[in-house]
Amino acid sequence: MNFELEVCIDSVESAIAAQRGGAIRVELCSDLVEGGITPSAGLIASVRRNIEISLFVMIRPRGGDFFYTDLEFEVMREEITHARSMGADGFVLGLLDPYGRVDIARTRELVNLAATLPVTFHRAIDMTPHPDAALEDVIAAGASRILTSGGATAVSDGLSNVARMIKAAGNRIAIMPGGGINPENIAAIAQATGATEFHSSARSLLPSPLKFRKPGMSVSALHDREYQRYGVREENVRALLEALAATPVY
Numbered sequence: 001m002n003f004e005l006e007v008c009i010d011s012v013e014s015a016i017a018a019q020r021g022g023a024i025r026v027e028l029c030s031d032l033v034e035g036g037i038t039p040s041a042g043l044i045a046s047v048r049r050n051i052e053i054s055l056f057v058m059i060r061p062r063g064g065d066f067f068y069t070d071l072e073f074e075v076m077r078e079e080i081t082h083a084r085s086m087g088a089d090g091f092v093l094g095l096l097d098p099y100g101r102v103d104i105a106r107t108r109e110l111v112n113l114a115a116t117l118p119v120t121f122h123r124a125i126d127m128t129p130h131p132d133a134a135l136e137d138v139i140a141a142g143a144s145r146i147l148t149s150g151g152a153t154a155v156s157d158g159l160s161n162v163a164r165m166i167k168a169a170g171n172r173i174a175i176m177p178g179g180g181i182n183p184e185n186i187a188a189i190a191q192a193t194g195a196t197e198f199h200s201s202a203r204s205l206l207p208s209p210l211k212f213r214k215p216g217m218s219v220s221a222l223h224d225r226e227y228q229r230y231g232v233r234e235e236n237v238r239a240l241l242e243a244l245a246a247t248p249v250y
Contacts, residue, residue, distance in 0.1 A: 021237025
């Protein structure tokens with residue numbers, strides 16, 4: 001069985017590491033602490049110049065909930081247009097209405113704006129009250145793929161839901177599990193769900209090169225955040241794919 005791995009990244013260095021490790025695609029975001037928002041034009045352009053694998057760009061104007069104002073929706077439209085012009089191969093987005101249901105009309109409008117480029121509906125679907133209905137709504141909106149943890153914080157706790165979604169989706173849309181996937185659990189997730197493509201951040205805490213550190217001073221709400229860096233390691237990506245390659249197929 002052919003397995004595919006998408007890696008979530010927020011830097012050029014991580015994009016290069018993901019490609020070298022064997023990922024078939026990257027999802028480019030900024031501010032992963034917020035779950036990912038739209039990256040800058042400079043970051044999109046630089047990543048595009050440095051990798052040859054597929055580049056999907058997150059379209060999310062802010063952190064927080066997934067119900068957007070008219071002005072925020074206008075921003076999302078502009079972001080798709082600009083990212084497309086810079087060589088994006090696809091987009092990742094998710095829109096809900098005030099009741100937590102998939103906003104079919106607006107999602108369809110963005111899918112149409114993306115035109116021939118595929119759209120992944122992200123984990124906003126895990127925030128919906130009725131996942132089965134949400135699946136049908138995303139299909140109706142024309143998206144190509146759903147990224148989901150099965151409605152759980154980590155996909156390992158939502159395996160039965162992911163498996164049910166894959167069965168219900170059939171050939172109509174791809175279902176890609178994500179959320180806490182690592183080399184230790186990816187094989188079990190594949191076996192339990194029947195998924196063939198997976199999403200992982202493959203991130204590690206990287207040491208800051210700063211030699212001077214000012215005690216008691218912080219400009220972030222997170223303690224010691226100024227001296228923390230996270231990034232994708234090539235060996236982490238390779239380990240994920242090696243675990244998949246060793247997965248028994250029944």
